[in-house]
Amino acid sequence: xxxxxxxxxxxxxxxxxxxxxxxxxxxxxxxxxxxxxxxxxxxxxxxxxxxxxxxxxxxxxxxxxxxxxxxxxxxxxxxxxxxxxxxxxxxxxxxxxxxxxxxxxxxxxxxxxxxxxxxxxx
Numbered sequence: 001x002x003x004x005x006x007x008x009x010x011x012x013x014x015x016x017x018x019x020x021x022x023x024x025x026x027x028x029x030x031x032x033x034x035x036x037x038x039x040x041x042x043x044x045x046x047x048x049x050x051x052x053x054x055x056x057x058x059x060x061x062x063x064x065x066x067x068x069x070x071x072x073x074x075x076x077x078x079x080x081x082x083x084x085x086x087x088x089x090x091x092x093x094x095x096x097x098x099x100x101x102x103x104x105x106x107x108x109x110x111x112x113x114x115x116x117x118x119x120x121x122x
Contacts (some may be wrong), residue, residue, distance in 0.1 A: 022100070028106045038097045042108060044070035045078045048090040050112055058104050066101035069108035081106045092118040 030036070046068070051057070056069035072079045073094070078086075082105020097110025 014052065025035065034102050037099050037108075038101065041096060041113065042044065042099060042110065043073040044097055044108065044110060045073055046070045046093045046095075046115070047087045049117075050115055054111065056103070061104055065103055065109050067111050068097065069103045070110050071106050072108050077090055094118050 008115050028050075048079070050068045054068060056065045056067065058069075059067055084102075093115050097108075097111045097113030097115075098110050098113065101109040103109050
């Protein structure tokens with residue numbers, strides 16, 4: 001039976017719907033690990049100014065999300081996930097926030113504690 005191997009938390013789960021074939025690497029956290037991180041304070045990066053409402057809008061699903069969509073910074077590196085390519089052209093902001101949930105692309109949703117724009121380098 002095939003499994004997802006999760007690189008970020010090391011947990012495995014069944015690979016559905018086929019349940020057969022090669023094991024599949026997955027860079028995301030499992031649902032138990034995501035739930036355990038709610039309330040954690042993280043350093044983040046965000047491309048584009050955070051919405052004043054403190055709630056991101058998921059353009060693909062046309063729904064509101066539980067907080068502001070960001071990318072976590074781990075050991076100085078931005079942990080991109082999902083479809084981020086064109087978003088990276090927007091101005092970069094960095095800050096700290098409390099994890100309140102997870103977005104549809106697996107990115108953390110935060111309540112912002114502090115956030116500031118990173119000046120472009122020549």
